[in-house]
Structures are given as C-alpha cells and as structure tokens.
Amino acid sequence: MPEIKWQDWSKDAFEKAKLEQKPILLDIFGSWCHWCHVMDKTSYSDPAVADFVNKNFVAVRVDTDKRPDVNRRYNMGGWPSTVFLDSEGKVITGGTYIPPQQMREVLRSVTDLYQKSKGKIRSKLGPVNIPKPTKEELTERLIRDISTTMAVNFDIDYGGFGFEPKFLHTEALELALLRFHYNDEKEMMTVASRTLDKMGKGGVYDTVEGGFFRYSTTRDWSIPHFEKMAEDNAKLLAVYLHAYQLTSNPFYKEVAEGIIRYVDNVLTDRLKPGFYGSQDADEEYYKLDREARMKHAAPKIDQTIYTNFNALFISSYLLGGLVLKRPDLSKFAIQALDNLLEANLKGDGLLSHYNRGDAPTGLL
Template identity: 40%
Template sequence: MGETRVRWREWGEAAFREAQEQDKPILLSISATWCHWCHVMDRGIPGDPVHTGTYSDPEIAELINTYFVPIRVDTDRRPDINARYNMGGWPTTVFLTPDGEILTGATYIPPMQMRQVLLQVLQYYRSHRSEIQRRAQEIARRRQEASRPVARPGAQLSWTIPMHLIGLIARAYDPVYGGFGEAPKFPHPEACLLLLVEYVRGGCRDERLAEMVRRTLHGMAEGGMYDHVEGGWFRYSTTRDWSLPHFEKMLEDHARLIPLYLYAAEVLEEERFREAAVRALEYIQRTLYDPEREVFWGSQDADEEYYALSRRERAMRPPPAVDRTVYTNWNSQMALALLIAADILEEDRLQEMALRNLDAVWEWAFDASTGALVHYMDIHGERADAKGVPPLLGDQIHYARAALAAFQRTGERRFMERALRLRPYLESALADPEGGGFFDRPEDPHAIGALRIRQKPLEDNAAAAEFYLTLYDLTGDLRAREIAERTLLAFEQEYVKYDFAAAPYGLAVYRAITEPVRVHVIGPREDLETRRLLRAAWHGDPFHRVVIPMDPRQDAPAIQAQGFPLDGWPAAYVCVGTRCLPPARMPAELVERLRMSGR
C-alpha cells in the first residue's frame, strides 16, 4: 500500500458540489511551477529535518482527505482566482466555506503548525456557523464595493496625478540601496519608467529623478537580483540590499525590465544598463524561447543550490525546470519588449522574432467563437478554455497593444486588423458602460465563490487606456479616446490605495494629457528606405511616440486628407498638434526633425 497523498481536485463545480454535499470546508492551495516554497510545502527539502513536506506528511494528508475538499490552483494559469484569494504570497493556503467564502488563510505552513491549523479550522467551521455566515456576507459586501471603481461626474485628468505618484515613489525610495520600500524588495519597473519620463520631459535637469533610477537599476543589475552567470533577473530580493533573491525567473518580469534598462541606458548614458539588458535578452532566447513553435515559455523554476554554482559547476548539472506553458499576456508583453529592443539596439532579428511570435500566438490562441484570445496553452496542447478559464482582460489588452506596436513599426495591416477584432469582446464582455473601465473577466452566472464578483485590475486598465489612446492617435476614432479617458477617470481617486505601485496608472494618465509627437512615414512598406525611416521614427522615445505608416498605393485618400503630397516618397513628417515640420527623407534627417520637435 502506497503512502497517503493529498487527493487534489481541480477548481470547478464538481469540487464545490462535493464540499456542499458532504458539508466540508475547502482547502485551496494556490501554487506555481516556479515557487520554491510551494515545492517545499509539497515535498520538503531533502536532508533538512525542519523543512519536511507538509502535504507529503501521511498524517496531514489523511486529515485533509478525510475532513476537507482540497483544491489546487496554479497562479499563472488562474490569475483571476489568485487575485481574489491570495494571502500575501506563494504558496497561498486558504480555507473556504463550501460556497467559496474565506474562513482564514496564510502562505507557507510547516507540518507541525499545519496539524494544529487543520483541527482549529475544522472546529471553528463546525461550531460557528452563524458567525461564519455573517462574516461571509460582510466580506462579499466589501469585495463588491472595492471591485467597482467608477468615474465621478466632473472629474478630470491632470498633471496632479503623475506628479502625486512621483511624490509617492520618491517617498518610498531607498537612498542607500535604491529600489522602493523595504524588504522584500520588488523591481517596480513602471515606477522607474515614470521617473525617467518626467526627467526627460523636464529637459533632463532634475538630477534627483535620474539618481533614483540610476541607483535602483544599478542595485538590481549588480547585486543578487541578477544572474551573473547565465543572465537575466530573478523575481525579487528578500533583502533590502538586493543581495538574496527569490530565484525564479519570470518571462513577465523580463518583458518589463528589458525595455526599461535599454531606455535608461540611452537617457542616462549608462552602458552597464545596456549590457544587463542584452544579456537578459540572450537568456530569454536561450532558455525561455522555443524557436520551433516561435513562442516563449512562462518561467524557470527557483533552485537555490543551482544558482549558487559557478559557470563550470552549473554546466555539470541540469538547469532548473522550465514551465512549458505559453501565456498570451506574457508573450504579448515580450513581443512588445522585443520591438522596443529592436529599435534601440537596431537589430532587425529582434523585430522579426516579435512579429513571428505575435503570429504564432494569434494562430493558436484566437477563438473565433468568442472573438477573444484564450489565456494559455501548454506544451501538451491543453488550452485554458478546455479548463473552464474564460478569455481574460490582460490577454486581450496586452496582445492588442503589441499588435498596434507591430503595425506602427511595419505597416503590416494584419496587426491593426487583429487589434480591431479584439475590440468587440473588450467592449461587450468586459467593459463597464456605467462606471468606465474594464473587468478582469466576463459576467458568468455560474461563477464560483469570489469569482462571482468581477474586479477592475488597475494595471490592466492602465494598459487598456494606453491601447485605446494609441488607437485614437492612429485612426482618429473619437470613441476610442472617450473609452480611454473614462477608463482612467474610473481610478482617479482609487489609485491612491495602491501607493507607488500605481505607477502604471500614472504613465497612462501622462499619455492621456500629453500631446504626442506623431510621425507620418509615407512609402511602400517593403521598401528598404521606408523601413529605415520607420526605425528612425522611434529614436529617443520608444514609449510615447505615435508612428503612422502610410503606403501611397493603399492610403492615398488618407495621405491627401492629412495634406501630404502623394509623390516624393519615402518621406517622414514629424507633427505635434496641427504643426508639421518639413519632410525628412533620410534617417539622420528624421532624427534631427525629432530633436527639433522639442522631445
């Protein structure tokens, strides 16, 4: 007879029905393939008598199997569940009523403590029914109130918001080691990006802003947060001085850090930042990229022993496991990062990789029956929709943003068309027509527990606003501009609850209240000189510029409507508001025009 193991169920109606019929509380474990302490809680640390496996303990497993309904969820595959039930980290260990309301919870629980917790929860569940019901109703009410930020009548977007956020970032800044807040210390790349954007806007005169970015990026690139053997960043530091990281490596983090480091290298003239980004790109292509499928895998596992080895010693051991799951949102973010990297590093192959990735993701992830992209597919072909995961906001928005970025750099119409194909789902299934903004998941009358109440995630809504603002700048669609503004206004008071972590919202507001530099590039898209002008059009600002490719063979009416001649191409016109500079016909000439535009 084998050892007793926890009999994990999948999140779904069957598991909750079992809990209701047998009147058992639910033990929900939110885990991750990259999570070291999740593995410790499952299996323990070999040779360590203190950290034995909680769930591999036969007595604990028997208690759980007998008196609870255990459910296991992967946080990357179910971000909607994680957003509602996470207890402050991974693993999350949360006890629920059979209806899915929270009784209590924690993160890592060692075996000795787990025995006591299981018995205490069981006793509380059996003897405090009326109190549990009242508390569940109160939690549901608070959750409902917190989930629906709405645009206030008369509210406006102004410089007050990004300036306030810069103040919050400065208050959280660590002047000794860089970074923001105390340990554990996370990268917060958007906070650095907001500081950089304001530094450039102010004419690069406020050295206080530059120093916050410089010290923070040096800390993350030169301390324990960076893998100095294989390249790339670990997820976060457990210490204030960046010396001891959590060793998992995430595709999402690299998609946000690589463009930041490259832009900072340009603005602050720091070659070390460029080197860190290039080595991180090499790591991503070597470890997380599948050249056959042209997709990026989700993450690489944490392994403290492996990452303590030298280069020679590492070569003698198999590397930590890679989660061979393709996440639509993270692939889209990495595609955007590659497009930006291609501009700054002037490497066509990075752009080509991004375009192939966007094509590959669209091919497997777009579901014509819903008009939306599914969240993930793993190497075995298992898809999110087959597991009951609805199309989520983050996947649609991040792909749509990357698609518009690809269109602006190539003039390839399929990317614009894909972004437009995602709009109906966004606006019919996820938008809040009354309060503004977007919910993370569609309405579902059969949703379980906390999923019954939809949420408006700040970061994804900020990304949505940026998508709609870019769409307006490219097409002149006033409805798109209105949606963007109402999305941002929905958080006009709410953002302060996030403190400096609301930096993505500050960047989106900055984008909304700033007149962008628009570059109209006119010429056949396959023409070499046209492509060179498109590359040069991003010089100096890969984030807040709008580049409008116009092919004279197809876009003649639009070119004439803008007042540009139909001959003499390829040519690029730099415009701010209604003022356009004379045409540039060579990349160097275009770069000079961009300098003249005041950016």
C-alpha cells in the same frame, strides 16, 4: 502513503463541498515558488495531514499563473496561499506557508469551527468585496502625487524603494524615466539610474546566464530569491532599453543584452516562436559558476505560453530590435505574435489567458 486528492478549481468541487458539508482547502501555488515546493515536500506529504484532508476537506489546487483571477481574489499575501473556504467560496481563514505540525492543528481547528458553527460563520463572512475599476482620469496632479511617493520611499544608498525584501518595481522605474524625458525631472532620473545601477550590479542579476531573479531578500540587492519570471524580465528589458535610449550608458545596453541572452537560451520556444512563463528557484544551482552549471540539471521551466507575458516580451523584443539595431529580435517577436494569435484568439475576438484546448473557466 496517502496522497491528497487534489481537484481543479471548478463548480464540481464546490458542489461536492456543499453536498458533503465540508470546507474547502484551497492551495494557490506557483510552479516557480520555493516555499510552495517546501510545503509540498513537508506539510502536504505528511501522512497525517493527507489523511485528514481527504476525510474532512475538498482539496483544490490552483496555479497562480494559470488562474490569476482566483489568485487576486484569494491570495493571502504570498505563495503558497493556504486558504479555507466554505462551499460558497467565502473565506473562513487562511495563511501562507504552514509547517506540518502547525498544519495538523490548523486543519483540526478549521474542521471543528466549520462543523459546529456553520451558520454563524456564514452570517459573519458577508459578501466578497471585489474592487471596481475607477473612472477617474489620470491627471497631472495624480502623477505628481505618485512621483512624490516614489521619492519619499526611494533608497538613496542602494536604489529601489523601501528596505527588505526589495522588489523590482518596474512600473515605478518606467514612470521615473518618463518624468525625466518629458519634464526634465532630474531627481526622477536619479531614482531610476541609481536603482538600475545597483540592481544590475547586485546579486539579483544573474551574471552567469543573464536575466533577473524575482526579488532580493536584502536591502543591497545581494541575496536574491532565485526564481526567474517572464513578467519581470520582459518589463526590465524595456526599462533598461529605455534607460539606454535616454542616457547612452553602455552598462544599460549590456544588461539588456544579458536579459535577451537568458531569454533566448532558456525562456523561448525556438521551433514555434513564443515565450515561456518562468524558471524555478534552485539556490544551489544559481550559486555555481558557468562550468559547474553545465554539469548540473537546470531548474525546471514552466513552458506554458501565457498571453500576457508573451505580449510583454513581444513589445520588449520589438523595442530591442529598434534600440539595439537587432532585426533578429523584431523577427522573432512578430513570429511569436503570429503564433500567439493563432493559438489563443477565439471566435469572439478575445484572447484566452493561455492555450489548453478549451476556454478557461471563470470564478464561481
């Protein structure tokens, strides 16, 4: 059975595409992503798809966590992102999950279009528009505008923002807590507390092992999408700790301790202190009770030590050590920071995104 000959994101891949006059099939995936696994098992395992890709495309795979720069530039609105590029890195077309039969049709269409109209395609693509950071100061008016937008989109019945799917929006919750703390805006505390209550008591929180899933497919937080992300849990740990500081609500302390319990047991390297990247989605596993889970293989863990996710957890664990009076959390955080600097700090004073023995490559 033929397999797709995937290459890493590199200059060599683009030079190969240019030399052979082939378009590039870019697959942006997450190790934790359910639909990425489905596409691997269906579309990319389809013999006809694999054979056609190998003959007519240069196939490139990118892990979204390891190359967030590529993901920011080319993500098509979710994972997997299935993107077709020319040899200069410009987008021809793309989508997210594509089932096998449709994938065969899309591959043929892209190939025909690329071979027949290469000049026209390039002339229409234009330059890539990469947003530049704003120099605008963070004014009180801008913060009020953001707070107003949050209030307008707040779900008074179930907490959170909007309807479904419903994401965690940790930064918005932190802002709500800050507005209450510094400006005594009680409506912002309502936004935060209603959301934290509903999330912590909903299906998006794992009551067996602790920790939060990535998002809820339903408005009432009852049916989660089952991957667990370091970034989400690190940020939510800080949010629940801050909420506990402001309210002394024991439930927020309980949820924070549940996040810590999960992270300590699953997302940490205890021998060489550090924090892992994510745990895979496995719906069948997470529907089991504690006893049944003990007999079942746990979902796969991405054991990569990412600088940004570790920085978030180090900050949250230091906060936890202070708020919960747990010096063990502070000690582990400092050890993780020492290890992070030792592994990822380069000679120029900058930190690599993760340690793989060499400096990460940039965009073409």
